[in-house]
Amino acid sequence: MSYTGIDGNVAVVTGAAQGIGEAVARLLAQYGAIVALVDQQEAALSQLVSELRSQGHQAVACVADVSDRQAVEDTVQQIEENVGPIGILVNAAGVLHAGTVSELKDEEWMRTFDVNTHGVFYMSRAVVRNMSKRQTGAVVTVGSNAASVPRMHMSAYAASKAASTMFTKCLALEYANQHIRCNIVSPGSTDTPMQRALWQEEDGAEAVIAGSLKTYRLGIPLNRMALPSDIADAVIFLISDQARHITMHNLCVDGGATLGV
Known part of the structure; x- marks a missing residue:
């Protein structure tokens, strides 16, 4: 399918160095966006960035920590001044600290929210402030399907993703009359470095697909692990003009793992 409304737009992607963020960045570039990649x-x-440029795409690297408010403000200002008016933002930066509640360290809890929630807030606020003028x-x-279904040993991650999901919906409501659409894509288990870090055995993917009664986790009905490109496809659709009447929506891309909840 050919999506419109992306070509020529400046697109900011956080967490762009790997995983889902990288897949989104690559696809945006293929559709003609000028990508400003933050990580x-x-x-x-x-x-x-070098690879994308060698392929004829327009791309710039922006080294920044999304949990640093001032760094975010400075980065967005530099992109607006040196690259162009930002028309697209994809908040894909994320961290995951697994562990039982009793074992979770304060710094792990805080870092999870700093990136997954505060980072989304800082970046969205800075970008939408400029979008609203235009x-x-x-x-x-x-987001994550863990935002809607409890997961054992993932309390910080699930809570932080639930917060950023509701924040994005509130953002969408506040800026709807200024023609700014804000949506969420919630992946399930996806074959990324973050996912692989959770695997303790070589058959990690098979175990995720099969599920676990012990941890009250359903497997994946479609019987396959998502690839980052599967998530990127959903992101691109929601960004494009083909989704021009969609806002405040949470598109779950998890192969049925949460039974449509």
Whole structure:
């Protein structure tokens, strides 16, 4: 399918150095967006930008920590001044600290919210402030199906994603009359470095697909693990003109793992 409304737009993608953020960045570039890629991983980010440029795409690297309010403000201002008016924002930066509630460290809880929730707030606020002056824009936050279904040993992650999901819906409501659409894509288990870090055995993917009665976790009815490109496809749709009448929506892309909840 050919999506419209992306070509020529400046698109900011956080967490762009790997995983879902990288897949989104690549797809946006293929559709003609001028991509401004934000991440802390300088080497990986530079490599991606070099690769995209070698393919004829327009891309810039912006090394920044989304949990740092001032860094976010400075980065957004630099993009607006040096790259162009931001028309698209994808909040894909995220961290996951697994563990039981009793074992979860204060700093792990705080860091999870700093990136997954505060980072979404800082970046969205800075970007939408400029979008509102132009009366147009599209924001997609990458959430998680864990925001709607409890997960054992993932309390910080699930809570932080639930917060950023509701924040994005509130953002959408506040800016709807300024023609700014804000939506959420909520992946289930996806084959990313973050997901693989959770696997304790070589058959990690098979275990996720099968599910676990012990942890009250349903498997994946479609019997496959999502690829980052599966999530990126959903993000691109919600950004495009083909979704021009969709806002405040949470699109779950999890192969049926949460039974449509």
